[in-house]
Amino acid sequence: MKITIFGVGLIGGSLALCFKDKPNIRVVGHSNNPKSVQKYVDRKVVDEATTSIEEAALDADFIFLCVPVGLLEEYLLKLSKLPLKSDCIITDVGSTKESITSCAKSISLKNGYFIGGHPMAGSERSGVDAATSYLFENAFYVLTPDPEIPEHIYKRLEDLLAYTKSQIIKVDASTHDDIVGAISHLPHIIAVSLVNQVAKYNDQNDLYERLAAGGFKDLTRIASGDPVIWRDILLNNKKILLHLLEDWQLEISKFIELLKSDDGQGVEDQFKFASDFRSKLPERRKGVMTSLFDVYVDIKDHPGVIGHITSELGNRKISLKNIEIIESRAEVPGILRLSFRSENDLENAVELLKELSYSVHF
Numbered sequence: 512m513k514i515t516i517f518g519v520g521l522i523g524g525s526l527a528l529c530f531k532d533k534p535n536i537r538v539v540g541h542s543n544n545p546k547s548v549q550k551y552v553d554r555k556v557v558d559e560a561t562t563s564i565e566e567a568a569l570d571a572d573f574i575f576l577c578v579p580v581g582l583l584e585e586y587l588l589k590l591s592k593l594p595l596k597s598d599c600i601i602t603d604v605g606s607t608k609e610s611i612t613s614c615a616k617s618i619s620l621k622n623g624y625f626i627g628g629h630p631m632a633g634s635e636r637s638g639v640d641a642a643t644s645y646l647f648e649n650a651f652y653v654l655t656p657d658p659e660i661p662e663h664i665y666k667r668l669e670d671l672l673a674y675t676k677s678q679i680i681k682v683d684a685s686t687h688d689d690i691v692g693a694i695s696h697l698p699h700i701i702a703v704s705l706v707n708q709v710a711k712y713n714d715q716n717d718l719y720e721r722l723a724a725g726g727f728k729d730l731t732r733i734a735s736g737d738p739v740i741w742r743d744i745l746l747n748n749k750k751i752l753l754h755l756l757e758d759w760q761l762e763i764s765k766f767i768e769l770l771k772s773d774d775g776q777g778v779e780d781q782f783k784f785a786s787d788f789r790s791k792l793p794e795r796r797k798g799v800m801t802s803l804f805d806v807y808v809d810i811k812d813h814p815g816v817i818g819h820i821t822s823e824l825g826n827r828k829i830s831l832k833n834i835e836i837i838e839s840r841a842e843v844p845g846i847l848r849l850s851f852r853s854e855n856d857l858e859n860a861v862e863l864l865k866e867l868s869y870s871v872h873f
């Protein structure tokens with residue numbers, strides 16, 4: 512089976528890694544740039560790579576379009592003019608679904624079928640170097656098949672995506688764009704605006720930058736997303752985003768009023784409502800930066816404490832996926848976030864840390 516990936520970046524590269532070395536699968540990457548083609552092969556992200564669209568598409572059983580949203584339709588049009596393998600499935604990973612699914616409906620693919628897709632996992636990083644086979648694990652993977660897509664074709668794509676260990680969910684394209692506009696695109700705009708607001712104050716006094724800590728960093732991680740990727744997403748979902756931004760202005764105005772009128776109860780109510788809603792969100796829909804299997808450990812500020820924890824874990828053959836110092840200031844206890852790849856590793860680590868009298872929480 513041949514799987515072709517156009518755009519072997521964060522998402523395309525991660526998909527390639529999910530499929531590579533699986534039985535009877537050959538993964539082929541495409542790039543316009545001969546140096547990138549060589550890099551994909553050298554890094555073993557794909558089995559083969561080419562700069563020729565025709566060669567990449569020829570005989571492919573599945574084609575994944577993983578380029579920026581603004582290029583998806585162009586690629587689909589090019590593919591529609593090529594002789595595709597019978598029953599070839601073309602899918603995309605774009606963060607918006609309405610325009611590409613309408614485009615697919617308006618053109619006829621020779622022998623092929625188009626099914627829109629969007630893995631709800633990612634990161635602020637981009638490019639093939641950020642790709643990982645774990646990216647989609649436990650995340651939702653949205654598919655937006657046209658009602659006319661035969662069930663057995665849809666099933667073929669669903670079966671292949673099992674390699675991503677994601678959870679497939681079928682949603683219609685326009686509902687997808689409404690919801691993802693609110694839970695992904697709007698937050699990216701807010702994060703960027705907030706960072707830019709603070710950057711202006713920082714021009715006058717760089718203490719802003721130096722004091723920016725947990726809250727600011729947590730809220731603004733996504734402001735580091737790739738500018739071209741986000742330009743395309745926001746312009747493509749402009750209609751929905753303009754409504755959402757108007758609603759956002761109302762939310763902000765609410766706070767202006769509450770503060771102007773010293774309405775402490777109103778402020779409390781806003782926080783309480785938000786906290787109640789947030790606590791109901793599913794525990795884990797992870798990107799590469801978060802994990803289902805995390806534990807937080809309180810650590811005292813003395814030399815060797817991190818080494819002690821990691822070597823004790825190593826002695827018990829518990830492998831760490833990631834380690835992060837959340838807070839570390841002289842004389843003040845800090846917090847260590849330890850991430851594991853499996854529930855079993857997490858449980859063993861927690862047992863060990865408790866034995867060693869560390870205070871752990873989740």
Ligand SMILES: NC(=O)c1ccc[n+]([C@@H]2O[C@H](COP(=O)([O-])OP(=O)(O)OC[C@H]3O[C@@H](n4cnc5c(N)ncnc54)[C@H](O)[C@@H]3O)[C@@H](O)[C@H]2O)c1
Pocket residue numbers: 517518519520521522523542543577578579580582604605606607629630631632633634635636637638639737740744
């Ligand atoms: N970043 C995320 O968190 C995320 C999550 C889900 C879906 N997506 C979607 O996935 C797609 C890819 O995003 P990404 O984050 O992997 O970006 P990326 O920048 O890591 O990868 C984009 C790929 O497209 C290629 N590309 C860029 N411009 C090109 C051009 N002009 N011609 C040919 N190829 C070109 C790049 O070489 C790269 O391989 C986008 O449609 C995005 O909306 C992104």
Ligand SMILES: O=C(O)C(=O)C[C@]1(C(=O)O)C=C[C@@H](O)C=C1
Pocket residue numbers: 605606630631632633634635636694695696733736798799
């Ligand atoms: O985790 C992140 O950094 C992301 O931005 C991932 C994220 C999101 O907003 O949740 C970004 C874009 C996608 O299309 C899907 C997922």
